Amino acid sequence: MAEGIMSVSLKSTRARILPDENSPCPVLDVERPSSNVTKMSHAYAAVVGNDLRGVITNKQFKDERQPRAKRAKTDHNDKIQTKTNAPRGKHTDAEEAIRLLEHFVDETSRTDAYPSGALEPTSSFVGPDYPHVYWVPTTNPQRYSEKIALLGSIVKAVPDLDMIRHLYEIFVTRCQGPLGNVVHKPQFLDDAEILYECLSLASPESRVMALSSRFSMDVLACHLLALVLALAFHPTPSVLGWFPTPLTLSVEELRASEVPSKTWRSLALQCLQGGISLFCGSIASLQAAVMLLLDGQEESLALDAILVTAISGAQKLGLHRLGDAKLEASASPISSFQTSSQISVERSCSRTEVGVRIWWALVMRDWCRAQALGYYSIRPSQFNTRMPLHIEDEDLCQTSGRITERPRAEFTRLSYTVHALNLAILVRESIDLRGPLHQTYKQEESNEGAKMRDHLNTQYESFVARLPSYFRLGSTAGLTATADPMAAIPVHRWMLYQQLWSLFLKIYRNRLSSQDGRTSCQILAQNILNNQAQIQMRCAVCSSLSTNEAQLFNAASVLLVDLLFSSQRLETDRSSARLNRLMTRDRVQDAIALLRTRGDTEGAVAPSPQGSDLERVTSAAPLSATVLEALLKLEEEESGKAEIIPGEQSTASYPAV
Numbered sequence: 001m002a003e004g005i006m007s008v009s010l011k012s013t014r015a016r017i018l019p020d021e022n023s024p025c026p027v028l029d030v031e032r033p034s035s036n037v038t039k040m041s042h043a044y045a046a047v048v049g050n051d052l053r054g055v056i057t058n059k060q061f062k063d064e065r066q067p068r069a070k071r072a073k074t075d076h077n078d079k080i081q082t083k084t085n086a087p088r089g090k091h092t093d094a095e096e097a098i099r100l101l102e103h104f105v106d107e108t109s110r111t112d113a114y115p116s117g118a119l120e121p122t123s124s125f126v127g128p129d130y131p132h133v134y135w136v137p138t139t140n141p142q143r144y145s146e147k148i149a150l151l152g153s154i155v156k157a158v159p160d161l162d163m164i165r166h167l168y169e170i171f172v173t174r175c176q177g178p179l180g181n182v183v184h185k186p187q188f189l190d191d192a193e194i195l196y197e198c199l200s201l202a203s204p205e206s207r208v209m210a211l212s213s214r215f216s217m218d219v220l221a222c223h224l225l226a227l228v229l230a231l232a233f234h235p236t237p238s239v240l241g242w243f244p245t246p247l248t249l250s251v252e253e254l255r256a257s258e259v260p261s262k263t264w265r266s267l268a269l270q271c272l273q274g275g276i277s278l279f280c281g282s283i284a285s286l287q288a289a290v291m292l293l294l295d296g297q298e299e300s301l302a303l304d305a306i307l308v309t310a311i312s313g314a315q316k317l318g319l320h321r322l323g324d325a326k327l328e329a330s331a332s333p334i335s336s337f338q339t340s341s342q343i344s345v346e347r348s349c350s351r352t353e354v355g356v357r358i359w360w361a362l363v364m365r366d367w368c369r370a371q372a373l374g375y376y377s378i379r380p381s382q383f384n385t386r387m388p389l390h391i392e393d394e395d396l397c398q399t400s401g402r403i404t405e406r407p408r409a410e411f412t413r414l415s416y417t418v419h420a421l422n423l424a425i426l427v428r429e430s431i432d433l434r435g436p437l438h439q440t441y442k443q444e445e446s447n448e449g450a451k452m453r454d455h456l457n458t459q460y461e462s463f464v465a466r467l468p469s470y471f472r473l474g475s476t477a478g479l480t481a482t483a484d485p486m487a488a489i490p491v492h493r494w495m496l497y498q499q500l501w502s503l504f505l506k507i508y509r510n511r512l513s514s515q516d517g518r519t520s521c522q523i524l525a526q527n528i529l530n531n532q533a534q535i536q537m538r539c540a541v542c543s544s545l546s547t548n549e550a551q552l553f554n555a556a557s558v559l560l561v562d563l564l565f566s567s568q569r570l571e572t573d574r575s576s577a578r579l580n581r582l583m584t585r586d587r588v589q590d591a592i593a594l595l596r597t598r599g600d601t602e603g604a605v606a607p608s609p610q611g612s613d614l615e616r617v618t619s620a621a622p623l624s625a626t627v628l629e630a631l632l633k634l635e636e637e638e639s640g641k642a643e644i645i646p647g648e649q650s651t652a653s654y655p656a657v
Helices: 035-057 068-072 076-110 142-157 161-179 185-199 204-214 217-233 246-257 259-272 283-295 300-316 349-368 393-397 415-437 442-466 486-511 515-536 546-566 574-603 613-642
Strands: 014-019 026-031
Touching: 142 204, 142 217, 142 259, 161 185, 161 217, 161 246, 161 283, 161 486, 185 204, 185 217, 185 393, 217 246, 217 259, 217 283, 246 259, 259 283, 283 300, 283 349, 300 349, 349 393, 349 415, 415 442, 415 486, 442 486, 486 515, 486 546, 515 546, 515 574, 546 574, 546 613, 574 613
Parallel strands: none
Antiparallel strands: 014 026
16 A cells, blocks of 8 residues: 655645655655744745735736737737736736735744744644635635536536445445544544435535535545545455445446546545645545545655645644543534534544544555655654554444543454554664665674664564454454455455565565575565465455555565576475476466556556656556566576486476476
């Protein structure tokens, strides 16, 4: 489940590239502006604002003058029309720039109470949502018309109510684990009932007005992205538990066309637009940002920008300084589309716990992507928010008493999330340990590497020992279940081990030159390949993740490297060596077949108009299969040469065993 240069909004954070003391790679340091920056920002905004207002009052608009050659070719009537409309457009753009600068100064002064490097005091409550300024009609009267037009497009694009209900059921049962449970299920379903009421009105105009009056734009973005994720996670005919019904067949038609999913995603992004960057100033907008990160259909730079903006928005709401927040049950839970003036946010248990989950979902995303980048942005010393509680969402709806965790031995919808977070901590520790290792001298590298592997092996044992029985290898829990949540246990179990084995394969593969290193890597690679087939039978999404493609390629290439080394050694027992080589080749062939299947599926998808990143992703699977086939052919040739003995026939082509 898993990158590039991040773009940062001026309204929320500033970024600077710093050398990391534990990594040769630069680190993106996201921090609050200092007091000097605040003073400069006020002065800069005042100067620029005065300059822009001067441009507005200047009737000559000297920058509008055209070159003489172009002016000679311009029609006189068109030029008069241009001069008539130009000041109005200039006025609108300049006023918009002034508004954004003033808003930036307000945000800077509001978040500058604690200088960079200093930790704010711990608060047990999530701060109130910021208003989505972009959609406030008082800032720009044209925004109301734009909002009504966008709501009209949403009304036209969403499917019928039966399909929405079906997809929302898939969302709350199948998407919550990978999403980090950032959506409170009872609250989401309550809001969905109101959405059904709005969409069941007679005329499209009445539906638009009902949505405008009862929902904020960030909440609508959440519901649109819930449709996108539900369509992706919906079981396919090749997955266990799929049954042909009119709704499931209709889902396959929606999935095949791809137009609805792209339309819903585009409308959600329009709901979240904030002028310069994505709006992430509310709990609902942060939920939508986490959904976009899980969806992963944007380009890598866009996903980086979403992650940085979401981290900044979460910090503005205080999600990183919640400490050991206790949940005291309240008799009046808050609804996601109600403002803080309607219901006190301090009394909302669900809001606090959802804030904790959102923060850790962003932390996990940042730490896990460090496997590719070699560094991460969120340091443990920069936050003190506890981990999410191991509870059911329904526990947050109790009306009295303190909400406490359920035993880890009991399976809940948070079970996968809390153990996946522990795995993310292990990933971060491996990054911290491998950073200094790259800076050591060669003569010290073996000793430091051995210490690192011993420490991580201890962490591996500790992680596996803390797993409950239903997540242990060999467990049969959930294998015969056909309904959620028990049916999710096998997928969650295999996903945890798949990520764990892939992490340690990356750690050990630099020791392929030694026999012990190859043995460890071979065991890990075989487990990954065996596990992949089991996951694909249960989950429609896991088989299509780009991370799984990388895991398949890494595991198969490690097995091939081991074969190349073993073909150069003289085996005492040639018959057992042949059998082992044949079995290993079969595993590699299975991995190639899986990659080929993935490539054929992606080949049916129309190429992206933007090209570049998405086209490289779609070509990765067949390219990986081609590389593995070339290595396999090389291994067969090398093993054939090594096994030619005088008086014996070449064993390059093995007989059936």
